[in-house]
Amino acid sequence: MNILSRHLPILEWGRTYDRTVLSNDLMAAVIVTIMLIPQSLAYALLAGLPPVVGLYASILPLVFYAIFGTSRTLAVGPVAVVSLMTASAAGAVADQGTAQYLEAAITLAALSGIMLAILGLLRAGFLANLLSHPVISGFITASGILIATSQLKHILGVQAGGDNWPDMLASLASAIVDTNPWTLAVGIPATLFLFWVRKGAKPALQVIGLPKRAAEMTAKAGPVAAVALTILAVLAFDLDGRGVNLVGAIPQGLPPFAVPSTDLSLIEKLWVPALLISIIGFVESVSVAQTLAAKRRQRITPDQELIGLGAANIASAFSGGYPVTGGFARSAVNFDAGAQTPAAGAYTAIGIALATLFLTPLLFSLPVATLAATIIVAVLSLVDLKTPGRLWRYSKADFAAHAATIGITLWAGVELGVIAGVAVGLLLYLWRASRPHAAIVGRVPETEHFRNVDRHRVFTVPHVLSIRIDESLTYLNARWLEEYVLERVAERPKLRHVILMCSAVNEIDASGLESLEAINHRLADGNIGLHLSEVKGPVTDRLKRTHFLDDLHGRIYLSQDRAFVELAKDDGLDTAPIDDLARGMI
Amino acid sequence: MNILSRHLPILEWGRTYDRTVLSNDLMAAVIVTIMLIPQSLAYALLAGLPPVVGLYASILPLVFYAIFGTSRTLAVGPVAVVSLMTASAAGAVADQGTAQYLEAAITLAALSGIMLAILGLLRAGFLANLLSHPVISGFITASGILIATSQLKHILGVQAGGDNWPDMLASLASAIVDTNPWTLAVGIPATLFLFWVRKGAKPALQVIGLPKRAAEMTAKAGPVAAVALTILAVLAFDLDGRGVNLVGAIPQGLPPFAVPSTDLSLIEKLWVPALLISIIGFVESVSVAQTLAAKRRQRITPDQELIGLGAANIASAFSGGYPVTGGFARSAVNFDAGAQTPAAGAYTAIGIALATLFLTPLLFSLPVATLAATIIVAVLSLVDLKTPGRLWRYSKADFAAHAATIGITLWAGVELGVIAGVAVGLLLYLWRASRPHAAIVGRVPETEHFRNVDRHRVFTVPHVLSIRIDESLTYLNARWLEEYVLERVAERPKLRHVILMCSAVNEIDASGLESLEAINHRLADGNIGLHLSEVKGPVTDRLKRTHFLDDLHGRIYLSQDRAFVELAKDDGLDTAPIDDLARGMI
Known part of the structure; x- marks a missing residue:
């Protein structure tokens, strides 16, 4: 449609105007x-x-x-x-x-x-x-x-x-x-x-x-x-x-x-x-x-x-x-x-x-x-x-x-x-946007699905924390993200790895990225790895244009399941409790 | 923590104040x-x-x-x-x-x-x-x-x-x-x-x-x-x-x-x-x-x-x-x-x-x-x-x-x-929020996963349209939702069922609900069913407090896969092309 007929809809309907239409x-x-x-x-x-x-x-x-x-x-x-x-x-x-x-x-x-x-x-x-x-x-x-x-x-x-x-x-x-x-x-x-x-x-x-x-x-x-x-x-x-x-x-x-x-x-x-x-x-x-x-x-x-x-x-x-x-x-x-x-x-x-x-x-x-x-x-x-x-x-x-x-x-x-x-x-919208939904998730036994630990009987290990973020990371919730992750980490002294499950993250703006960088640095100070899983294609493309992936003290995993299985094995103990792990993961 | 010590942090650190702290x-x-x-x-x-x-x-x-x-x-x-x-x-x-x-x-x-x-x-x-x-x-x-x-x-x-x-x-x-x-x-x-x-x-x-x-x-x-x-x-x-x-x-x-x-x-x-x-x-x-x-x-x-x-x-x-x-x-x-x-x-x-x-x-x-x-x-x-x-x-x-x-x-x-x-x-945030991301999805062969048809080789059928909405439904994007769904429907004359895949929908506010109701009525006029899949628990709980589920010309499915498999069989033809369907669904 050219600019003239977009701004003059009369050119569209005028062409087919006949006697029946006229009488109606x-x-x-x-x-x-x-x-x-x-x-x-x-x-x-x-x-x-x-x-x-x-x-x-x-x-x-x-x-x-x-x-x-x-x-x-x-x-x-x-x-x-x-x-x-x-x-x-x-x-x-x-x-x-x-x-x-x-x-x-x-x-x-x-x-x-x-x-x-x-x-x-x-x-x-x-x-x-x-x-x-x-x-x-x-x-x-x-x-x-x-x-x-x-x-x-x-x-x-x-x-x-x-x-x-x-x-x-x-x-x-x-x-x-x-x-x-x-x-x-x-x-x-x-x-x-x-x-x-x-x-x-x-x-x-x-x-x-x-x-x-x-x-x-x-x-x-x-x-x-x-x-x-x-x-x-x-x-x-x-x-x-x-x-x-x-x-x-x-x-x-x-x-x-x-x-x-x-x-x-x-x-x-x-x-x-x-x-x-x-x-x-x-x-x-x-x-x-x-x-x-x-x-x-x-x-x-x-x-x-x-x-x-x-x-x-x-x-x-x-x-x-x-x-x-x-x-x-x-x-x-x-x-x-x-x-x-x-x-x-x-x-x-x-x-x-x-x-x-x-x-x-x-x-x-x-x-x-x-x-x-x-x-x-x-x-x-x-x-x-x-x-x-x-x-x-x-x-x-x-x-x-x-x-x-x-x-x-x-x-x-x-x-x-x-x-x-x-x-x-x-204001109410911004208030809600500034404290979005997130959940700590665990693996549903015998599946590759991860669900909220508060709502389902799921398998977790003490040295891996999986957090599913149900919102894009924008400036409105960047501060919240830092607080949320660091508070959860502070509660768990045995922690070695944090996985952010990003299946619902459609965008990470510059403020969100800075918060991720801050979280990465603070976790690295405590020798805790930060990993991302299920990051969407367009989000990954943009992250690749920054230093974030080079600085990341951890990895990006295509699937949450892959991330969890791999990181769960790294518990820092000499004798890995393979049996327990295997049982939860069947 | 009581209200006094919440508003007077001095009560917290003052209790443990000793000579070392003093000299520091x-x-x-x-x-x-x-x-x-x-x-x-x-x-x-x-x-x-x-x-x-x-x-x-x-x-x-x-x-x-x-x-x-x-x-x-x-x-x-x-x-x-x-x-x-x-x-x-x-x-x-x-x-x-x-x-x-x-x-x-x-x-x-x-x-x-x-x-x-x-x-x-x-x-x-x-x-x-x-x-x-x-x-x-x-x-x-x-x-x-x-x-x-x-x-x-x-x-x-x-x-x-x-x-x-x-x-x-x-x-x-x-x-x-x-x-x-x-x-x-x-x-x-x-x-x-x-x-x-x-x-x-x-x-x-x-x-x-x-x-x-x-x-x-x-x-x-x-x-x-x-x-x-x-x-x-x-x-x-x-x-x-x-x-x-x-x-x-x-x-x-x-x-x-x-x-x-x-x-x-x-x-x-x-x-x-x-x-x-x-x-x-x-x-x-x-x-x-x-x-x-x-x-x-x-x-x-x-x-x-x-x-x-x-x-x-x-x-x-x-x-x-x-x-x-x-x-x-x-x-x-x-x-x-x-x-x-x-x-x-x-x-x-x-x-x-x-x-x-x-x-x-x-x-x-x-x-x-x-x-x-x-x-x-x-x-x-x-x-x-x-x-x-x-x-x-x-x-x-x-x-x-x-x-x-x-x-x-x-x-x-x-x-x-x-x-x-x-x-x-x-303004930029609201502009983006008013046109969120959504994708038409199809089934990845040999899995239960559904991915964007533009990015992956996936299986679809002409009488079922699966739309994944990557955002909560709020007043900022309610108008967009109506336009997006109805435009996609208008392009597909053979359509019998629309499935909205709600895995990333964390909230549906009153305006979003009204838009869903409007979409439901308009699809019903054209004898097209509207179905929702993967609706989160809290969202479903709230929908149950309204008439929406009674009026819905369709069903709520726990999983997108279940919805697709069931609705794909209802193609309105006497002889279902079971073979084609089965091939795509292996």
Whole structure:
């Protein structure tokens, strides 16, 4: 594959594009468009931006992802968690509703797009590995709780604030006396309706005679129905005059040409959140894309995905949008509706553009409470209460990373939450890596196998110590290795030979080598030999480029068994206890 | 061992203290005291502090290390690299010679002491592992170059500055025209004499009849001879009047009671350098202590060493000193001179205290150039020019970390240098950990061994794929595992069974488990079985606590051979090619 077609996947699928594919893609695009309109408005609200910004972020980014992305079915656009992170980052530099706030959001999209594209060109997708599953799921659960809580004020029709969960709850509690009953009368039914749509709509539609697939697709239009019904309710009962907060005028027309800020002091404040938005967005998007690709035995290329998402975010910035990424729900709908190529995303973009041109006047009377209900129902499905217990039972370290992420995200916000999760995960990993597993092994009678002396009945001799090291020797455990070996040696006064069984040693870095050299010198001082057995080919090749093998006060054996049998005979006694030895070795 | 004697090693060795040990310790203390006086003055100069501060830092810290430390022979006090780091950190908040500068140095000692003690109580000594050997040696080489360069101005008798190497060289180059010839006439011979003392003094003293050991010990007093000779030269030739910079009046008397600053804005600026000083100091000290302990088959406890060094630094802060740690040269002298317990350190402290009380007037006429010569000769031995080439040949990744540390330390200073070294080392480690080694294996004919198909002539069948994974399954490589397995499967349309050979898998964390589950589901969709072989006991125990084994579309086999033999028979054909199979399996 040449460089052009690696970075432009459209050249691949574009060649075989025919009428069948076109009609499948068009069908999926119609369904996703219907789903995406209320979602875009709602997530813009969550990000603290004018609703139309959500629509802008759902037009050009989709086209650019279609050109550069490798997933055939990923649907890109505003998503809940990234919207929350945008609100947090932009809120730190400007007040909601100001031009500076909008500029910060646009700049975040630009920075995030540039970072993603650079990471992609550097093939640095592996950085996303720093987010372990427990950290990601903890972060998503905590974000879901934060988002749902932040939307309650719209359901109640009150003013409330707070950047973290305790503040939000306190602010809500003190504002609850001002609850607007008319807003509540819209918000509660809308929320209940949307919850029902998620679970109950499909079976109900099948009962009234729709085929299964049609029922499934129709149910996805639930939010649109909620939008339409609540608009009608506003008009019918004059809710505008009764204090119900409405979306109001949305500017009509195609996205404007916007320019991100080049103010260095603003960029200095936004680059860390932009990096976190990039990584969280990338991880979410890649997980979705991989899951869907695997179902059709297709493949995605993570490094090229970085470039696709980077292009989408840069496009978002220049068309007045805010950070976007691949969303789970809408991608699944796109997939189920039969989308076959990224062109479906481009058609969706046309659908949203048409809505921006012609539909926005109809949304004037849409209650904000309806959008809040959409968000609450969407994010509560992200809250996963089973994972903590499962992790606790399986791995305390993973539980610690998960719990730290949830706790710090709720109490100190999304940015510190992610950073703390990564830091805790990494520290626990490094802690374990710094004290790896090793075992003293002996020979299983009547075999050539060597097993842990603590777990099996095996044969050993007092003047030979066989240590199996179950990890590569790197700088993280080099110090441990010295301590471990020398302590074991100190316990055994009769010792003449130490064999390090290296069957699980895939690498010895420079620090590991220095530790081996130190062990060799110290053992040599006590006239004890150091031998290595079962060293892998690539490891031996590298050791041969050093002085270590010349200085080694001992030998390298191909097999542990050979080493043990040969060294066991050298017990320093004149009369070798051949019989004993032979008995153990049969 | 109870908690008291674990944290107070003095209780251990104090019980067996007798007259022989006392006389050995006293002898060592005398020699170390003679060596330490010029060193303390010189390193205080390097740290930009009044010379007496170096003496203060060599009294109480030694006593507190003797109580809390675990090394029998470590000699604590001011050292070159930590002095340089102190100068860099204190210089960032105040000008040299001001009370604020001294306060910053004292506060650094207090912060560093508290951090070391806390790390010790948390048993977080493993954090020092983050500094790999290539990073440490790169840092020490670059520090040696920086320190030697910073002292050249004292040899030349000029004013020069600069925080990094290019600035230092530029500043020296423009100041060289002001060179004071009388200072040079002291500095050059002092430097040459001290270089000669290092190499040539011992043989020369033996030639004139001293026994080997006495010659060795007398040679260590070389710096004292340089001090005495240059003081005499100053007095004889009235060098004071000729512009030679002298140490001048040193306050007489015991260390004052000092109080570190509790100003939060100062602490905010100093905590990062204090942490770096703590870690670098700890690593240097522990390496020295371990090397010496091993020579006498003694042991040190790294976590208790943290507490010992923490106590020493807190004591330094409260007695007007600056950050201290265990030094290599003086510990080796202490060891060679026969020190047997930490009490030798306490006797050294008494020696230095006596010097502070009575000797300081004699040092009035000591040229600063002599101290600079002491420093230059001491640190140039730290510069290691062989390591870069050795690392380049052995491991490009280790070379990269080494080179980055040297380059960034020289060009951006000691703090950024250490941070960059740790970051580069960690990123390279994580990068490798995220794409571990794995191999497709086949059966070596006439054995039960399975080896890499690319390296050996082995037997395989097209409907069974055996993959040996040479690493624990953790979140860093979970994504890689999914990609690797699914790609290999996609290449093999006839496949019916995948066996993951887990002989090198020491751990499966929650992310690794999720990836195994995902692989299992995707293979099951394609009607391919997933089997594990040679799973270690502890790993199996943990897997049993999950649903994974119930959901597994396959089996766990104790041995890879058993798995292969059994699954190879299930090729989905009515007539099994038993003959072929049998041939490969003989």
